[in-house]
Amino acid sequence: MNDFNNNNGSSPLSLEERLAQAEFPKRHATNLLTEFALNTCSILRVEGSDGGYKFVIQLSSGQLVETVLIRHIRNNGHVRYTVCVSSQVGCAKKCSFCATGTMGLKAQLTSGEILEQSIADDDMPSTTETARSRFRVKPNGVIRNVVFMGMGEPMDNYDEVHESLRGLTHQYLFQLNAKHITVSTVGASARKIRLLADEAPQVNLALSLHSAIQESRELLIPSANANPMKSLGESLDYHSTKSGRGAMIEYLLIDKVNDSDAEWTHLRSFVKNGTNTKIYSNIRRCL
Numbered sequence: 001m002n003d004f005n006n007n008n009g010s011s012p013l014s015l016e017e018r019l020a021q022a023e024f025p026k027r028h029a030t031n032l033l034t035e036f037a038l039n040t041c042s043i044l045r046v047e048g049s050d051g052g053y054k055f056v057i058q059l060s061s062g063q064l065v066e067t068v069l070i071r072h073i074r075n076n077g078h079v080r081y082t083v084c085v086s087s088q089v090g091c092a093k094k095c096s097f098c099a100t101g102t103m104g105l106k107a108q109l110t111s112g113e114i115l116e117q118s119i120a121d122d123d124m125p126s127t128t129e130t131a132r133s134r135f136r137v138k139p140n141g142v143i144r145n146v147v148f149m150g151m152g153e154p155m156d157n158y159d160e161v162h163e164s165l166r167g168l169t170h171q172y173l174f175q176l177n178a179k180h181i182t183v184s185t186v187g188a189s190a191r192k193i194r195l196l197a198d199e200a201p202q203v204n205l206a207l208s209l210h211s212a213i214q215e216s217r218e219l220l221i222p223s224a225n226a227n228p229m230k231s232l233g234e235s236l237d238y239h240s241t242k243s244g245r246g247a248m249i250e251y252l253l254i255d256k257v258n259d260s261d262a263e264w265t266h267l268r269s270f271v272k273n274g275t276n277t278k279i280y281s282n283i284r285r286c287l
């Protein structure tokens with residue numbers, strides 16, 4: 001495997017050289033070079049806190065998305081970050097608990113725009129030196145994980161998301177281990193969950209469930225009517241079989257909405273009936 005920054009010990013490869021070696025299908029390589037290498041995104045604002053940074057990013061169209069860097073302090077004191085990327089401007093899903101859902105769908109991000117959220121290296125303007133120096137993905141760098149939990153439903157922009165997964169894991173680009181990448185979905189399309197299992201089985205799947213009772217689930221996630229619990233469970237089992245790992249279930253506990261005993265009983269039964277599915281309770285989406 002060629003080194004990411006230094007090809008056979010000589011001068012560092014440029015992004016264009018890396019892309020040229022990446023053997024993307026011609027159409028995608030052209031798209032990536034056009035959309036990614038030009039650094040079409042710029043950071044408008046950075047908000048920092050103990051938990052990390054939130055970036056407001058302007059796309060070339062002028063539309064805005066948010067990217068979040070989540071800070072983890074390991075037992076040895078080393079700091080690592082997870083990047084939470086957006087895949088759409090706005091979202092068509094209209095989940096009742098989500099601010100992005102009130103915007104409607106404004107635009108699909110290209111694979112290049114998704115990747116730019118994960119690189120933002122020295123070429124990218126940043127409002128603070130500290131943020132710039134930390135906001136980069138590279139082998140053995142401080143960013144180890146990428147999660148698709150920002151604005152948008154990744155499955156509604158499947159082709160571009162899939163292409164960005166190839167870029168994130170490619171040996172000439174980000175070289176991320178696929179097991180350090182998570183795609184989160186509200187589960188409205190069984191077909192897309194199966195497709196992800198077929199095309200990117202090493203990438204983690206997170207299901208934003210929030211209720212295992214179909215009627216309650218549809219109140220929180222109206223699009224859930226397209227994929228009832230039985231079909232959803234079957235698609236998760238398919239993913240689990242293909243990937244060899246269970247999906248992560250995200251469940252945002254909302255007082256007097258989805259915290260009853262009946263909800264717990266249904267959730268437990270849904271998980272128990274599945275193959276190798278784990279619950280990490282009360283995990284929130286980033287945005």
Ligand code: SF4
Binds near residue numbers: 090092098102
């Ligand atoms: S929770 Fe996700 S799928 Fe639902 S409206 Fe928000 S961004 Fe869209």
